[in-house]
Amino acid sequence: MSEKQTKVEWDRLEAKPEFRALLSRKASFIIKATIFFMTYYLALPILVGYAPELMKTKVFGEVNIAYLFALSQFFMAWAMAFVYVRVASKWDREAAAVIADVK
Amino acid sequence: MSISLIMFIGFVALTLLITFWAAKRNTGASAYFAAGRSITGWQNGLAVAGDYMSAASFLGISGMICFSGYDGFMYSVGFLVAYITVLLVVAEPLRNAGKYTMADLLAYRLSPRPVRAMASLSTLTVSTFYMIAQMVGAGVIIERLIGLSFAPAVIGVGVLMLVYVVFGGMLATTWVQIIKALLLMAGAILLSYLVLQYHNFSLATFFDAVSKADYAGTAEPKNLLEPGLKFGVAVAGPWGPLDLVSLGLGLVLGTAGLPHILVRFYTVPDAKTARSSVVWAMAIIGVFYIMTTFFGFGAATILKKSLILTETGAPNPNMVAPILAQELGGELFFAFISAVAFATILAVVAGLTMSASASFAHDFYSNVIHHGKENRPGAEVKVARITAFVVGAVSIGIAIFLGPAVNAAFLVGLAFAVAASANLPVIIFSVFWKRFNTTGAVAGLVTGLVSAIGLILLSPNGLFGKAGAPFPLENPGIVSIPLGFLAAYLGTILTPRDLEAEAKFSELTVRAHTGLGSEKATAH
Numbered sequence: 018m019s020e021k022q023t024k025v026e027w028d029r030l031e032a033k034p035e036f037r038a039l040l041s042r043k044a045s046f047i048i049k050a051t052i053f054f055m056t057y058y059l060a061l062p063i064l065v066g067y068a069p070e071l072m073k074t075k076v077f078g079e080v081n082i083a084y085l086f087a088l089s090q091f092f093m094a095w096a097m098a099f100v101y102v103r104v105a106s107k108w109d110r111e112a113a114a115v116i117a118d119v120k
Numbered sequence: 121m122s123i124s125l126i127m128f129i130g131f132v133a134l135t136l137l138i139t140f141w142a143a144k145r146n147t148g149a150s151a152y153f154a155a156g157r158s159i160t161g162w163q164n165g166l167a168v169a170g171d172y173m174s175a176a177s178f179l180g181i182s183g184m185i186c187f188s189g190y191d192g193f194m195y196s197v198g199f200l201v202a203y204i205t206v207l208l209v210v211a212e213p214l215r216n217a218g219k220y221t222m223a224d225l226l227a228y229r230l231s232p233r234p235v236r237a238m239a240s241l242s243t244l245t246v247s248t249f250y251m252i253a254q255m256v257g258a259g260v261i262i263e264r265l266i267g268l269s270f271a272p273a274v275i276g277v278g279v280l281m282l283v284y285v286v287f288g289g290m291l292a293t294t295w296v297q298i299i300k301a302l303l304l305m306a307g308a309i310l311l312s313y314l315v316l317q318y319h320n321f322s323l324a325t326f327f328d329a330v331s332k333a334d335y336a337g338t339a340e341p342k343n344l345l346e347p348g349l350k351f352g353v354a355v356a357g358p359w360g361p362l363d364l365v366s367l368g369l370g371l372v373l374g375t376a377g378l379p380h381i382l383v384r385f386y387t388v389p390d391a392k393t394a395r396s397s398v399v400w401a402m403a404i405i406g407v408f409y410i411m412t413t414f415f416g417f418g419a420a421t422i423l424k425k426s427l428i429l430t431e432t433g434a435p436n437p438n439m440v441a442p443i444l445a446q447e448l449g450g451e452l453f454f455a456f457i458s459a460v461a462f463a464t465i466l467a468v469v470a471g472l473t474m475s476a477s478a479s480f481a482h483d484f485y486s487n488v489i490h491h492g493k494e495n496r497p498g499a500e501v502k503v504a505r506i507t508a509f510v511v512g513a514v515s516i517g518i519a520i521f522l523g524p525a526v527n528a529a530f531l532v533g534l535a536f537a538v539a540a541s542a543n544l545p546v547i548i549f550s551v552f553w554k555r556f557n558t559t560g561a562v563a564g565l566v567t568g569l570v571s572a573i574g575l576i577l578l579s580p581n582g583l584f585g586k587a588g589a590p591f592p593l594e595n596p597g598i599v600s601i602p603l604g605f606l607a608a609y610l611g612t613i614l615t616p617r618d619l620e621a622e623a624k625f626s627e628l629t630v631r632a633h634t635g636l637g638s639e640k641a642t643a644h
Contacts, residue, residue: 025636025637054201058368066361067361080327084190098398115634
């Protein structure tokens with residue numbers, strides 16, 4: 018850490034309305050996304066564990082709901098990453114604007 | 121055997137060349153601990169994926185799917201979904217606010233000495249469990265593949281890994297990991313291709329065969345696509361389904377607290393690259409774990425029981441993938457897959473040693489003992505090198521002492537449980553909760569560590585055996601993770617506010633979310 022950085026007025030930056038707004042948008046996205054993916058993911062072991070007969074229902078040939086639901090988790094994770102990266106690059110620009118006067 | 125040996129030697133020679141190249145570039149702490157923060161997004165993505173696709177994943181999960189069918193595939197799912205937690209919550213703040221270790225983020229605004237001491241203890245615990253698991257696996261596999269007996273095999277792996285870490289530091293460790301990840305993906309793709317070719321490239325034929333596979337665990341054929349062969353009530357008793365949920369929680373929340381994964385985000389130039397490296401890792405890891413269904417189920421449909429059972433008729437899960445390669449691709453492919461398994465173990469063990477020794481040197485030696493005064497340049501790197509020796513020697517000793525019979529999956533489970541219960545609650549609270557204080561951090565770390573280890577000792581895998589276990593679940597996550605969060609919360613609200621820590625929260629917040637003042641890449 019160089020001495021130049023200790024002069025940064027962290028409190029002033031943190032109090033900026035545009036930074037506060039960015040934080041609350043970020044928090045809201047992360048909380049909603051976490052609730053969604055945890056629910057979607059935990060539904061798998063819960064259903065497999067407690068409703069095995071339902072999960073054994075065959076859909077295409079021998080392929081059953083259990084396998085398809087497990088496979089869908091991979092695509093859910095990738096979709097989530099895709100959405101997050103898009104939103105986060107918008108946040109990058111907003112964050113850069115917040116600290117533009119210090120850099 | 122001789123082809124395997126040539127491939128092993130080829131891999132070792134290549135990695136030693138990399139180590140030699142990296143050693144010349146190791147000038148200073150940032151170069152040694154964080155590869156000069158010069159790793160690009162896709163490179164780090166491969167390295168993260170490589171650290172994650174350990175021998176336990178490749179060999180263990182193919183065996184688990186072959187013998188436990190669908191229930192084994194549940195591990196694969198959890199391993200990928202876990203990266204959403206890393207992506208959303210951990211990677212970017214860590215890169216922005218830390219320097220070399222997980223504890224950097226925790227100690228940012230809390231009392232550094234108690235927090236670093238505990239975080240370092242937790243890091244060493246997780247890394248040691250994980251490493252012993254890999255070492256034991258390595259000993260068993262090398263014994264089977266090149267005919268070296270258990271103790272010399274473990275010592276050989278240990279010595280090579282020390283050469284990478286001590287001389288090559290993070291840069292060599294990262295490149296060894298990248299090469300191994302590429303080899304492993306190539307092997308997995310070829311293996312999956314050969315399985316599909318065997319089934320005439322028809323998914324319908326493939327899944328039909330899986331549903332009628334000659335299930336190795338019982339006398340009669342079972343439908344391996346149906347859940348319940350491992351966690352079902354009929355097999356695992358009334359607690360089976362809850363154990364499955366508990367396992368899922370541990371996997372999804374444990375990854376974001378694994379120190380050897382977290383330190384990888386310090387090797388990239390900025391938070392944006394950290395983010396893109398998680399995405400690269402998710403792409404690679406996802407494809408890999410989907411392929412586990414081809415070679416896991418494939419083995420069950422193709423291999424004769426006698427090939428994958430031991431002489432006593434017990435399942436031999438660790439050898440499923442190499443034997444499948446031998447059956448479908450002959451000796452050359454068998455040698456290649458075996459060499460890949462060996463490379464995997466070496467690379468993962470090196471990554472673990474790197475993160476453990478960095479934590480001891482940076483957290484414990486520099487900050488706890490010497491109060492963060494970096495008055496002797498070079499001392500930190502020197503201590504890290506000595507620690508690598510000690511950690512390596514201790515793990516080799518314990519692995520040889522425990523011997524080949526110890527359950528490697530059990531040790532890996534322990535590492536995930538400690539990471540999820542002790543590390544994750546404290547990481548999340550320190551970034552997102554202003555009121556969080558030192559007592560809360562120490563309480564969370566101690567409770568998570570003690571409850572995860574304690575419950576595993578009381579579980580059916582622990583001290584009292586299957587019948588007498590006081591705690592019915594094999595996976596403690598569903599109890600120990602909430603306990604970790606609760607202790608961190610109660611430790612904070614039951615003690616006075618730490619105004620100094622709260623005052624520094626705005627600094628941490630601005631740093632974590634904008635990257636202002638973060639550690640820069642060093643120019644080469």
